[in-house]
Amino acid sequence: MGLLRFSCYSIRFYRIGGNMYWSQFFIPTLRETPADAEVPSHQLMLRAGYIRQLAAGIYSYLPLAQRSMLKAQAVIREEMERIGAQEFYLPALHPGEVWMSSGRWEVMGPNMFRLKDRAGRDMCLGMTHEEIFTTIACGELRSYRQLPQIWYQIQCKFRDEPRPKSGLLRVRQFTMKDSYSFDVDAAGLDRSYDKHYQAYCRIFERCGLRYAVVEAHSGSMGGSQSHEFMVRSDAGEDLVVSCGCGYAANMERAQSLLDPIEDAEPQGAEPEPVHTPGQKTIAEVSAFLQADPTRQIKSLVYLADSKPVLILLRGDHSLNEAKLSSHIGTSVFRPATAEEILEALGADAGSLGPVGVSRMTILADQALRDRRNLICGANRNDYHLVGATPGVHFQPQWGDFRLVNEGETCPACRREKLQIYKALEIGHIFKLGTKYSESLRAHVLTHDGREVPIVMGSYGIGVERILASAIELFHDADGIVWPVSLAPFHVVVTPVNFALEDQRQAAENIYRELSGAGIDVLLDDRNERPGVKFKDADLIGVPFRITIGPKLLKENKVELYSRATRKMEPVPLEGILQRVREVIAESMPQARHS
RNA sequence: CGGGGCGUAGCGCAGCCCGGUCAGCGCGCCUGCCUUGGGCGCAGGAGGCCGGCGGUUCAAAUCCGCCCGCCCCGACCA
CATH class of the missing domain: 3.90.960.10 (YbaK/aminoacyl-tRNA synthetase-associated domain)
Structure with missing residues (x-):
């Protein structure tokens, strides 16, 4: 397949090599929604042939899902490289002692998958990689001259969730981009944190998501400052408190102003x-x-x-x-x-x-x-x-110990009323400080020769959640409506009747022309009625469809259909590549942040 | 871990209460014909140790017990 022709770093960020004929590509669509699925993203990923469940909270990603995963990862890689991050690949299987030295062997409790090797040694599956990255830093980073460093990986994480649910939204094995920054002092951490903040904004914008950045509680990660990147959705499990003035905070962290209350004089001195x-x-x-x-x-x-x-x-x-x-x-x-x-x-x-x-x-x-x-x-x-x-x-x-309520006054602008909505957490950034560098003894020498613990930050993105939240945001009664940047294919070429020679030739010519120009094309060569092909194409969410039908073909034209707008436009055969390039470029989500 | 629900063909379901011609339906799948601009039509066909184990009974998908799995609500959740 075409993918083999590219090393992973040469994948264009919006394209994955390999183009396919539908009849040979594995897209097991379902006409009916499986009963176990509740939220739209779960239902659609099952119906459209993206995923299959293996066990509670454990999913197999079929070719369509894998292509979309790679697209999201390509965006992430580009933006991480842009801030100077270096990609690693760390083990998922860890010796227990690393987690014992940080104290999190106990803290993580039953959420961590644990096992023993043949010699009876405690092992576990990584939930996150602070300990492992810090262990590397501990051995190798000695001087402030080596800092700052930003290290990242895209790798699977394991969490024995008490209650996996909602398809890919809460699972026990998932893919995370996690990165870690190492600085000599707090000012350096501030810079690394800000770089990540900007990078995350760019990543989610390029993935076409509508999101909010909220102040968050740092939880068991420890640390001083934390922001979550949230997508508003009823499928979400977090609550975001927000105000029209721009204030937004996780429910765990949110504050509000209360109307003053005048109390009457007590009757006596004592209750x-x-x-x-x-x-x-x-x-x-x-x-x-x-x-x-x-x-x-x-x-x-x-x-x-x-x-x-x-x-x-x-x-x-x-x-x-x-x-x-x-x-x-x-x-x-x-x-x-x-x-x-x-x-x-x-x-x-x-x-x-x-x-x-x-x-x-x-x-x-x-x-x-x-x-x-x-x-x-x-x-x-x-x-x-x-x-x-x-x-x-x-x-x-x-x-401050209370939960805020909707309708209380915003603590930032002190005027407007707060709103509360459900949201999905797609990214989370933390200032860790020296929690791990102290417990794992990762120290460097400063300019003036003092030995100080490295000041760290930790930053995560749930890759599957990017896809799931995109589907939660962008779908209709017929299926998924992918942002172009995440779609497994940019274009599906659909001849109304592939058995007819002129349509077949036109379809294959277009397919070759677009593929050759670097566009991800799927050719629907199946001997199905047009309705079946249209329904399937809508379901899997390919942003553009080129329909080849008898009437327009006589005029050497085909039809360009937009999944998102459902508009169709006739396009002359000789102009189709140019026009497709235009519509892809126009609809490709761009990063607003510089 | 508490509460609720469900496990019968790839998917969606009926049958269970009242044991015995109940192994059934729709979709999908296979073959042939037909059809080709929004899940078309006709004919034929394949496919299930009814989640598992044990019990009751002449007889169990059906009743009883235990176990396993999955979903939902809650608890929990970097």
Whole structure:
């Protein structure tokens, strides 16, 4: 096949060699949607013959999918090379000890595939490659003179997801472009991070995606700053909080402004216990005491590193566990059980509060700051306290612990209301800092001879998610509508009746002419009725179709059809290459970022 | 890991409740004829140890038990 004629670096970024006759190319389309598929990208990739499932969250990529994967990867390679990144290829099979030295052997928990070799040594399948790249850096990078470095690879990752779902959107084996930057100081990291930010914008723009860049929570990666690249989609599992002013953040990280609340003077100096039999939820207490939920304190007990913590929120707010995790500096926490709550506070959930609590940490959301005369549980079943004032009757550590709600005020422009939508994460960039270089002892000497840990960044793109999100964004009732840059073929040549000599000759001539000019062409030589061929071409999403029919052919013309616009235009045979070049060029997504 | 659902031909499904001419339908596939501008028509045909194991029974796709797999919701998720 033509692909063999090119080394991978000589693939033009929008073209893959190898052109095919449909009757011989493996495109197992399905007339009906397989029952297991729910989201559009999954349904269409199955129906259009791109993928087949092997097991839960494990898919085989058929030739069409592989061609689109290579197209996406070619765009990625070009843009990574543009920022000076160097391509590696690292093992997927790792010795456990590397992960033990970074501490993530435990942190990754059951999400990591683990196995033993014949000698009984712990091994695992890589979920990501901070440890491995850092190990190389550790052995080889000694001097600031060698920095900065940006290293990357496009390689498969393994994660034993608790719940694989939605076709290629959440899987257990997938392809990731991961890169890592190595700098001598924070300013260098800022530059490497910014390069990646720009490169990612260019990659996703060239892939034709509509995306947003949001502030993100860095999670178990550690590190100080992080952005996610998100595609708005109902198939997504993340929530993005955004504002018309440009503010956008992951739900885990998002903040908002609240309308001020004026509290009445408390009746007395001390909180007053009131009998609230059977009133446990905020709503029940609210109704019983005729007090708005905003006047109540919601008290939650968590066990963080096995120690109980009391968390206070405004009655109508919800806990944001990502923010809690950042504040307490551990991801090892969980809600306390009923027994643990009773032991810690002497009452059951529904009657909990901070007043008089001394033996445990009290964390309070800043929405409660400067409030007074509030209602909270009394730590005595069926009793609440009225008139509690933070800072007076209890002394919490203040922080941001709440989930924002739609319609609250944007923290950036301070004027508009926030929107919340579902989104797919297609890329994520992190400033790691020295977390891995310290634990794995990757140090360099500075200009003035000091030994410092390398300052690192880590950057990922889910390649399959580029394809899946493109399909989520661009499809219709008939099938996929690929951006030209990702389509497995640019053009399908469809003679209405391939058995007729004049149509066959015209088709083969066009096929040869376009292929020779570097265009990816599929020739539909099947002995099928035209309707079948049109339906299949629409389904697999080829951006342009050249239809060869008897009437126009008599005038030495063929028809150029655009999958996206569904417009048809007659084109003279002798001008077809030129016209196809034009329409491909016109519809090829361009990077807006410089 | 909790809750729910499903496993019968390549795909989509019926049959199961009420055991016994139930191995069935549509699409796809093969052969022939026909047809060729949006999944055409006619005729013939191939294909399934009914997810697995065990039990009940004269008899099990059907009832019971265990296991496995897959999907959905939740938990979880760099």
